[in-house]
Amino acid sequence: AMNAASAFFFLSLSQFDRKWRTSVLVSGLITFIAAVHYFYMRDYWASFGESPTFFRYVDWVLTVPLMCLEFYLILKVAGAKQSLLWKMILYSVVMLVTGYLGEVVMTDSAAFWGFISGVAYFAIVYEIWLGEASKLAAAAGGQIQKAHKI
Numbered sequence: 001a002m003n004a005a006s007a008f009f010f011l012s013l014s015q016f017d018r019k020w021r022t023s024v025l026v027s028g029l030i031t032f033i034a035a036v037h038y039f040y041m042r043d044y045w046a047s048f049g050e051s052p053t054f055f056r057y058v059d060w061v062l063t064v065p066l067m068c069l070e071f072y073l074i075l076k077v078a079g080a081k082q083s084l085l086w087k088m089i090l091y092s093v094v095m096l097v098t099g100y101l102g103e104v105v106m107t108d109s110a111a112f113w114g115f116i117s118g119v120a121y122f123a124i125v126y127e128i129w130l131g132e133a134s135k136l137a138a139a140a141g142g143q144i145q146k147a148h149k150i
Contacts, residue, residue, distance in 0.1 A: 002031045002032070002034045002035035002038060003031075003032070003035045005027075005028075005031040006028050006031040006032040006035060008028075009024050009025070009027045009028030009031065010025075010028045010032075012024070013025060013028070019077050020147075022073055023070060023073040023074055023147075026066055026069055026070050026073060027070060029066060030063050030066045030067060030070070033059065033062050033063055033066075034059060034063055037055060037056075037058065037059035038059075040052075040055060041055050041056065041059075053103060053104055054104070057096060057099075057100050057104075060096050061096055064092045064095070064096060065089045065092050065093070067092075068085065068088035068089050068091075068092050068124070069085065069089075071088065071128060071133055071148070072084055072085035072088070074137075074144060074147045074148055075133055075136045075137060075140075075144065075148065077140070077144055078136045078137065078139065078140035078144045079136065079140075080132075080133070080136055084127075084132055084133060084136075087127070088124055088127055088133075091120045091121075091123045091124045091127070092120070092124060094116070094117070094120040095117045095120035095121045095124070096117075098113045098114075098116040098117040098120065099113065099114070099117035101113045102114045102116075102117065128148075133148070134148075137149070
């Protein structure tokens with residue numbers, strides 16, 4: 001499914017309005033990176049019989065900031081400032097680093113690190129559903145709001 005989505009995004013790129021092309025390209029990159037990692041993680045599981053935790057985080061370190069970039073690119077048309085992008089990327093880095101610390105490095109204090117990771121995650125969710133990103137999308141309406149919701 002991820003490979004099919006990547007093919008769709010890359011092959012239909014020229015059919016999108018210029019203002020959306022970078023966003024569509026980023027979507028293709030996200031799905032392609034995820035597909036490659038999922039195949040690799042499947043093979044790791046088949047070979048070693050254990051969870052490919054490290055590789056999940058490698059995938060997320062690449063795809064989650066790209067998803068934050070995706071929201072920014074959609075909202076840039078509506079006047080989003082770069083500060084929104086950097087705020088969401090900061091939240092995503094905090095979420096991923098603290099999640100990794102709790103799951104792999106400091107498992108004895110996993111609940112603490114999980115809490116911090118969860119707070120960062122919900123900060124991203126808040127930003128998208130109720131915060132600055134949501135307000136920009138609502139004010140822009142039309143295609144921008146529809147793309148934001150999707």
